Amino acid sequence: MTQPSDTRPFSAGPWTSALRSLLRNHSALASVAVLAFIILASLCAPFYAHHIAHTNPFLSDVAGTIMLNGQETDIMQPNDNPLHLGLSPIGPTWQATYFLGADSQGRDIMARLLYGGRNSLLISFSAAVLCLIMSGIVGITAGFFGGITDIILCRLMDIMWAVPVYLFAISLSIVTITSGLQIGPFVIEADNLLIPIVIIALVYVPYAARPVRGRVIALRQAEFVTAAKCLGVPRWRIILHDILPNVSTTLVVMGPLLMAMALLAESALSFLSIGVQAPAASWGTIILDGEGLIYTRPMVAIAPGMAIVAVVLALNILGDGLRDALDVRDTSRRE
């Protein structure tokens, strides 16, 4: 028998070759760069607030003043309507302090945007990971064992599916946000980030578990699974060594798309003030703050909106790139 032409001692595994092909995909790389920039900036939020903007983004400062072009300027300024009724927060200064202006409480929008990004990204990432884990377990269990297990799990998911995602998330949030959650000895406070994370992860399980289940049903009938049974491999080992590695691509490809959906859901919940609780910020709560200022200071709502759009777009492009790189449909598998 002739040896395969290439003589490296170890040939590249499926993950290594997927990574190589992802690195050749320029739009995916660009989206990774955008995401990395936004994540890094969010991580630097305390540094920005203390050392650049010199503000506390969680305290209202309606009576304060700042030095602007050598003049002392009020943060809350009289409106420029004919009667000078009411006050508006200062608009974008494009300087270190109040770069994007202030909200109606006189807090620095730029600093809040960075802090909000931390929460938004943390919640959407954790929710996506948690959702993938739960969907993986549910999808593999339903698909591999089939029969009554499959029927019960599928009907449960159908029930969840029948309720619109946002409506479902809103109802769950309203219940938990008023009283927090008590599970045995563990008490989760109403303002704990775990609450939106778990809720968002839960509502997307039916959407992610279904494709996993479909893939597992196809894999269960694959000849290599029959071969493993024939070798006397126990079922848990077949799931771990034969099913899971083949399902993991499906899960990885869904990851970024789920995170994008989770980010949108988190923003929606926070906008309805049933997500991240004040004084903590998320991009959704900042949009809510900007809602009342939309005519005079549109930047308050536009800035977090742009951040959400950028992250969601980047995640979608990354998801497409991953799908191409991992070649989930396995078109090139035969010579």
Next chain:
Amino acid sequence: MPPNSTSLQTTRDEPVLTVKDVYKTYTLNKGQTLKAVDGISFSVMSGEVLGLVGESGCGKSTLGRCLLRLHDVTSGQIIFEGQDITHLPERTLRPLRQRMQMVFQDSYASLNPRRRIGDLLAEPLKVHGTVNGERRSASAITQRLAELMELVSLPRAALARYPHEFSGGQRQRINIARALALSPRLIVADEPVSALDVSVQAQIVNLFADLQKQLGLTYVFIAHDLAVVRQISTRVAVMYLGAIVELGETDNVLHHSVHPYTIALTQAVPRPVVGTPQHAPLRGEIPSPVHKPSGCRFHTRCPAAQARCAHDAPQLRPIAPNHEVACHYPVLSHN
């Protein structure tokens, strides 16, 4: 690897595998049933190669899978090394699986594409991790993998590669190596060469033959190609619509065929001799196994059918030493 002629002196008195009156019925919707295997009995002696031939859809693959309990039979008995394994629970069956293995038709589908060859071949060794009460050590596994590679004439470097890096013939060698990993006594080969190029087919059939002599294996060799079966089998069983119509020593069945179906099969093989008389091919299609003909299942296409054949089903009966046939009017004058 040259065949070792001295090692083959296996006893022929005790059957390795006995199949008694096995039925495998699938229930379709509308209450119809499909009898894929319709009352089959035979024994395979130690060191023997039983060739199982028949057209596509005659139930030979289903039978092959029933033999190794990859499908459960509807009724009947499967006796392996004197032990009735028909209803053994998987846990009790697992140790026995070391002694009976399968090689599948699709060499690619039967190897998990995401695992290295070394990992795939080590799987059975790890699952059946104890030899004579002692755990297989890592070095013992490495050594066994090297032996296996040598048995199937593949370079040891192949262990570090993935299935898609090999040609069909090489992959089939890997499948054979995996089946041999636990030193089985019986191998059911389910059309192991029909998906390969003709030139490669001969190599793989020779490998099967060499290994059989060298290791004293017993095969049930399923094929639809008479040339392949003739080359390797000691005995041949011809199947038609889920039942054996002719069974006996290879020479008897293929050169002195008495069943009209076997005769049609042997005559359908193209002969590379100018002026060979052409025989009339069989008329019609193989009937649906859902709506089997009454009486002899072959009577609708049989050139020698008489009135009795339409209602009276013939049983397998001896017609000569080592030659059985299920036909009321066997063609004795043939050849």
